[in-house]
Amino acid sequence: MTTPLLQLTGVAKRFTLHNQNGIELSVLDNANLSVSAGECVVLDGPSGMGKSTLLKMIYANYRTSAGSIAVALPGRAPLEVTQATPRELVQLRKDTIGYVSQFLRVIPRVSALDVVAEPLMEDAGDDPEALESAREQACALLTRLRIPERLWHLPPATFSGGEQQRINIARNMIKARPLLLLDEPTASLDAANTQTVIDLICEATAGGTAVVGIFHDVHVGNAGATRRVNVAAFRRAA
Amino acid sequence: MTFDISPPPLLQVRGVSKRYGDRVALQDVSFDVWPGEVLAVVGESGSGKSTLLNAIAARSAPDAGSVQFLTRHAGLQEVFAMTEAQQRLLARTDWGFVHQNAADGLRMDVSAGANVGERLMGLGERNYGRLRATAIEWLARVEIEPARIDDAPRTFSGGMRQRLQIARNLVTQPRLIFMDEPTSGLDVSVQARLLDLLRQLTRKMQLAAVIVTHDLAVARLLAHRMIVMQRGQVVEVGLTDQVLDDPQHSYTQLLVSSVLQP
Numbered sequence: 001m002t003t004p005l006l007q008l009t010g011v012a013k014r015f016t017l018h019n020q021n022g023i024e025l026s027v028l029d030n031a032n033l034s035v036s037a038g039e040c041v042v043l044d045g046p047s048g049m050g051k052s053t054l055l056k057m058i059y060a061n062y063r064t065s066a067g068s069i070a071v072a073l074p075g076r077a078p079l080e081v082t083q084a085t086p087r088e089l090v091q092l093r094k095d096t097i098g099y100v101s102q103f104l105r106v107i108p109r110v111s112a113l114d115v116v117a118e119p120l121m122e123d124a125g126d127d128p129e130a131l132e133s134a135r136e137q138a139c140a141l142l143t144r145l146r147i148p149e150r151l152w153h154l155p156p157a158t159f160s161g162g163e164q165q166r167i168n169i170a171r172n173m174i175k176a177r178p179l180l181l182l183d184e185p186t187a188s189l190d191a192a193n194t195q196t197v198i199d200l201i202c203e204a205t206a207g208g209t210a211v212v213g214i215f216h217d218v219h220v221g222n223a224g225a226t227r228r229v230n231v232a233a234f235r236r237a238a
Numbered sequence: 239m240t241f242d243i244s245p246p247p248l249l250q251v252r253g254v255s256k257r258y259g260d261r262v263a264l265q266d267v268s269f270d271v272w273p274g275e276v277l278a279v280v281g282e283s284g285s286g287k288s289t290l291l292n293a294i295a296a297r298s299a300p301d302a303g304s305v306q307f308l309t310r311h312a313g314l315q316e317v318f319a320m321t322e323a324q325q326r327l328l329a330r331t332d333w334g335f336v337h338q339n340a341a342d343g344l345r346m347d348v349s350a351g352a353n354v355g356e357r358l359m360g361l362g363e364r365n366y367g368r369l370r371a372t373a374i375e376w377l378a379r380v381e382i383e384p385a386r387i388d389d390a391p392r393t394f395s396g397g398m399r400q401r402l403q404i405a406r407n408l409v410t411q412p413r414l415i416f417m418d419e420p421t422s423g424l425d426v427s428v429q430a431r432l433l434d435l436l437r438q439l440t441r442k443m444q445l446a447a448v449i450v451t452h453d454l455a456v457a458r459l460l461a462h463r464m465i466v467m468q469r470g471q472v473v474e475v476g477l478t479d480q481v482l483d484d485p486q487h488s489y490t491q492l493l494v495s496s497v498l499q500p
Binding site for chain 1: 272275430431433434437441458459462463476477479480483484486487488491492495
């Protein structure tokens with residue numbers, strides 16, 4: 001009855017490697033997936049099956065070779081990601097899709113606090129109250145993820161892998177967006193922080209966010225999942 | 239499909255071509271730049287990036303094609319149909335141009351303060367106190383000690399010169415800035431500082447920028463969108479991470495696979 005937030009229909013991904021004698025690698029074929037608000041769909045399958053590729057196509061940093069990826073937008077027609085202009089995609093990422101990648105791409109010289117607060121600060125413009133609130137929310141999230149306060153004002157470049165991953169999670173989850181893509185967000189976290197991330201994911205879905213995630217750790221996947229999908233089904237029949 | 243009634247592009251480039259004798263320097267290059275958007279033009283040296291930048295910034299007229307700019311008061315205007323005086327006015331008000339070699343964009347023997355104030359004086363500002371106050375403010379914004387205001391850029395380090403060149407350009411609050419390899423020739427730590435500064439300034443000022451660079455990491459950090467050039471032609475365009483993470487054209491694939499983790 002309700003239109004899904006995310007609808008993949010017949011999605012395929014092939015890579016053509018022009019400098020390797022033009023060989024073509026078929027990674028995904030005929031992927032169909034429908035995700036509604038409040039769902040947490042966990043992608044299963046051995047590595048190399050195209051789980052990350054699927055997330056990257058939804059986020060549009062990979063192009064789609066065939067099929068349709070439609071993302072619902074409030075009060076208007078869904079956006080066809082595979083056909084969207086770069087400017088539409090920039091807007092889509094700002095307002096609609098959050099994406100936690102496996103690694104933080106470090107911005108030189110920007111403090112951890114500002115890295116985390118940035119998505120909210122961009123929306124705040126010059127409004128001092130909104131800017132203050134963005135910083136407060138960033139502090140609260142950093143506290144929750146157990147980043148020691150002495151690190152907040154340092155750029156994350158020198159942080160440990162686990163700390164960088166938590167900064168990455170905080171930055172990409174601080175702003176509630178209707179769709180959240182997670183690519184192994186807990187891979188380098190200890191048990192306590194992993195639990196915090198599970199809590200954050202559950203809070204997001206409870207608030208109506210649709211989540212599509214990849215979790216190397218079965219326990220994490222089980223804790224959050226409302227549904228599991230095996231990506232092996234999205235392969236060309238041999 | 240679109241999100242809202244988009245504003246028209248700030249810059250519309252259509253079919254720009256240029257030859258040097260038999261050699262094709264630019265062939266049929268077209269793209270748009272929207273307000274607040276940072277566009278990176280990448281490619282190896284000799285691919286036509288700098289020729290393109292000079293053509294669209296009206297520094298060297300192309301053989302064919304059109305460049306239209308959304309002026310503040312008269313809508314889209316063909317840049318090459320403007321008089322030289324109009325082009326000069328545009329170049330020192332609504333546009334900026336940051337040269338690879340700061341010495342090409344600065345007056346090396348006059349003070350830093352005079353370098354920053356020059357564009358304002360060109361627009362008729364004569365009040366010494368106000369000019370000096372603005373210069374101090376801009377030096378601070380680009381992280382140059384205001385105490386250096388009376389020193390000539392000849393005494394500055396490479397990174398400081400580049401930041402001064404940026405201040406000199408941005409003082410009139412332009413809406414579009416052209417940059418030719420702004421970070422090359424700087425030490426890595428100095429580069430990072432300049433990149434961060436550029437990132438902040440383009441965001442805070444809603445400044446659109448066309449940045450020519452051979453450094454894909456610079457493009458990744460600064461640009462929303464990317465154009466890949468080879469032998470004077472655009473071979474690929476798209477969202478920056480899309481072009482870098484999933485390059486389609488063989489030349490782009492070669493470019494991306496040839497560098498260390500952009």
